Amino acid sequence: MDLIHIDDPQDPRVAAYLDIRERDLVGRHGRFVAEGKVVLDVLLSAGRFAAESVLVLENRLAGLDETLRKAPADLPVYVASGEIIDRIAGFHMHRGILAIGSRGPSQSAGALLETLPANALVVVLVGIANHDNMGSIFRNAAAFGASAVLLDATCCDPLYRKAIRVSVGAALNVPFASFDDTTGFIATLDRLGFSQVALSPHGEADIRDAKRTDRLALYLGTEGEGLPESLLARLKTVRIDMAQGFDSLNVAAASAIALHHFSRC
Amino acid sequence: MDLIHIDDPQDPRVAAYLDIRERDLVGRHGRFVAEGKVVLDVLLSAGRFAAESVLVLENRLAGLDETLRKAPADLPVYVASGEIIDRIAGFHMHRGILAIGSRGPSQSAGALLETLPANALVVVLVGIANHDNMGSIFRNAAAFGASAVLLDATCCDPLYRKAIRVSVGAALNVPFASFDDTTGFIATLDRLGFSQVALSPHGEADIRDAKRTDRLALYLGTEGEGLPESLLARLKTVRIDMAQGFDSLNVAAASAIALHHFSRC
Numbered sequence: 001m002d003l004i005h006i007d008d009p010q011d012p013r014v015a016a017y018l019d020i021r022e023r024d025l026v027g028r029h030g031r032f033v034a035e036g037k038v039v040l041d042v043l044l045s046a047g048r049f050a051a052e053s054v055l056v057l058e059n060r061l062a063g064l065d066e067t068l069r070k071a072p073a074d075l076p077v078y079v080a081s082g083e084i085i086d087r088i089a090g091f092h093m094h095r096g097i098l099a100i101g102s103r104g105p106s107q108s109a110g111a112l113l114e115t116l117p118a119n120a121l122v123v124v125l126v127g128i129a130n131h132d133n134m135g136s137i138f139r140n141a142a143a144f145g146a147s148a149v150l151l152d153a154t155c156c157d158p159l160y161r162k163a164i165r166v167s168v169g170a171a172l173n174v175p176f177a178s179f180d181d182t183t184g185f186i187a188t189l190d191r192l193g194f195s196q197v198a199l200s201p202h203g204e205a206d207i208r209d210a211k212r213t214d215r216l217a218l219y220l221g222t223e224g225e226g227l228p229e230s231l232l233a234r235l236k237t238v239r240i241d242m243a244q245g246f247d248s249l250n251v252a253a254a255s256a257i258a259l260h261h262f263s264r265c
Numbered sequence: 266m267d268l269i270h271i272d273d274p275q276d277p278r279v280a281a282y283l284d285i286r287e288r289d290l291v292g293r294h295g296r297f298v299a300e301g302k303v304v305l306d307v308l309l310s311a312g313r314f315a316a317e318s319v320l321v322l323e324n325r326l327a328g329l330d331e332t333l334r335k336a337p338a339d340l341p342v343y344v345a346s347g348e349i350i351d352r353i354a355g356f357h358m359h360r361g362i363l364a365i366g367s368r369g370p371s372q373s374a375g376a377l378l379e380t381l382p383a384n385a386l387v388v389v390l391v392g393i394a395n396h397d398n399m400g401s402i403f404r405n406a407a408a409f410g411a412s413a414v415l416l417d418a419t420c421c422d423p424l425y426r427k428a429i430r431v432s433v434g435a436a437l438n439v440p441f442a443s444f445d446d447t448t449g450f451i452a453t454l455d456r457l458g459f460s461q462v463a464l465s466p467h468g469e470a471d472i473r474d475a476k477r478t479d480r481l482a483l484y485l486g487t488e489g490e491g492l493p494e495s496l497l498a499r500l501k502t503v504r505i506d507m508a509q510g511f512d513s514l515n516v517a518a519a520s521a522i523a524l525h526h527f528s529r530c
Contacts, residue, residue: 136515136518139514139515139518140514140518142508142511143507143508143511143514143518144507144508145507145508240525241528241530242408242409242410242530243407243408243409243410243528243530244530246407246408249404249405249408249521250401250404252517252518253401253404253405253408253517253518253521254521256514256518256519256521256522257521257522257525260505260522263506263507263508265506265507265508265509
């Protein structure tokens with residue numbers, strides 16, 4: 001393991017960790033930040049994204065031994081005191097475990113769909129713009145064995161720091177890809193034999209009566225506006241029945257119910 | 266409606282709104298803060314808690330007409346400019362709609378259980394210390410028609426500002442009460458004819474096979490430690506099956522799945 005002690009917050013080797021929160025807002029040009037032990041463990045185990053470096057609070061290093069053994073031998077592991085880490089990050093990093101990951105080349109939704117097995121549950125997200133919801137949906141997708149998450153162009157970034165954290169690393173594990181052309185995307189799913197089901201408060205069937213097919217795509221939209229009517233008109237729709245006067249669950253809660261229902265786990 | 270314009274952030278009539286965030290931490294001696302239009306609407310409609318006053322940004326007043334019509338005629342409605350509201354609250358209040366509610370006398374868990382109908386689903390929370398989870402569980406409890414939420418002494422406060430907000434007002438609507446003596450509490454539920462089911466990663470039955478009884482109590486614990494073994498040993502336990510390698514959902518997501526399963530909505 002390549003342990004490097006950092007004493008100067010301006011050291012160019014830790015430049016990618018500078019001003020974490022401000023950088024969250026402007027993006028990181030092909031990189032993302034993973035934080036916390038569990039997320040770091042997923043980053044290093046899943047192998048879907050390459051880790052570029054790790055930055056650890058000196059008194060957290062001992063507890064990371066098993067996790068860091070999963071890293072390539074040449075991965076730089078920067079170690080610093082609490083004071084230096086806080087000055088690098090620009091705020092108090094009580095977790096004290098950070099990593100920079102590389103996004104690598106992005107895959108098209110179509111290309112990702114072509115790689116899926118005969119038995120596949122995929123999640124299609126339309127307009128999910130809240131990072132908490134995005135992270136929670138990924139966590140649920142992983143828990144219930146979804147093969148992929150497909151995102152329309154109005155969704156937020158699953159590799160935003162908070163989304164990764166809320167997903168407990170699932171955003172680094174469950175394959176995802178974006179699509180622009182919804183019509184073409186629906187046609188691709190059709191061609192690949194996916195039945196396509198949208199969750200909607202006014203869905204035509206109770207989800208309890210909806211059958212899982214070998215290949216199934218589950219569409220989820222935002223809580224407020226829901227999925228666009230033009231989309232709903234082209235898909236089977238299912239609803240989650242609620243108490244009188246209620247017509248909306250949090251979308252992450254709805255994803256848990258629907259993914260559990262359709263899961264073969 | 267009793268409209269009162271406030272020009273001075275130190276006006277004693279709005280003292281209960283001073284330094285909102287700092288007060289969140291120390292508690293409010295029998296009061297709570299409700300924020301946002303939807304939450305205010307629930308506070309005034311549900312009638313479970315009395316509103317003491319409302320504080321509204323002047324340009325939000327027009328949109329609140331219908332909501333404020335649900336308030337008692339003598340409820341003071343304080344109106345202020347953005348600058349004054351921000352100085353009262355101590356931070357930028359972009360929502361611009363606040364209310365102070367009165368907790369009133371608290372009811373014991375036993376007394377609350379005595380009031381429930383023959384058909385009742387209740388949620389029992391043990392060690393839920395995160396306000397996001399607390400709020401989400403209340404939202405799900407309301408969505409699926411739960412009659413009450415019962416909290417052990419280690420749970421956080423459902424009337425904490427953020428918990429109310431995340432619950433979208435459900436914390437002001439779904440009756441709740443706390444209990445100290447878990448053994449006595451279990452005995453009370455027994456006597457009242459509740460079957461008692463605990464959600465646990467290693468539960469003996471798949472939740473899909475668990476039957477709803479007329480009176481059912483669903484126990485939920487924290488994600489990390491789960492419910493104490495001593496408790497699990499005395500209850501029926503059910504699990505939510507997940508993909509290999511996963512053994513924990515977010516407790517709010519788990520509550521959504523379990524409440525939907527047991528709901529008669």
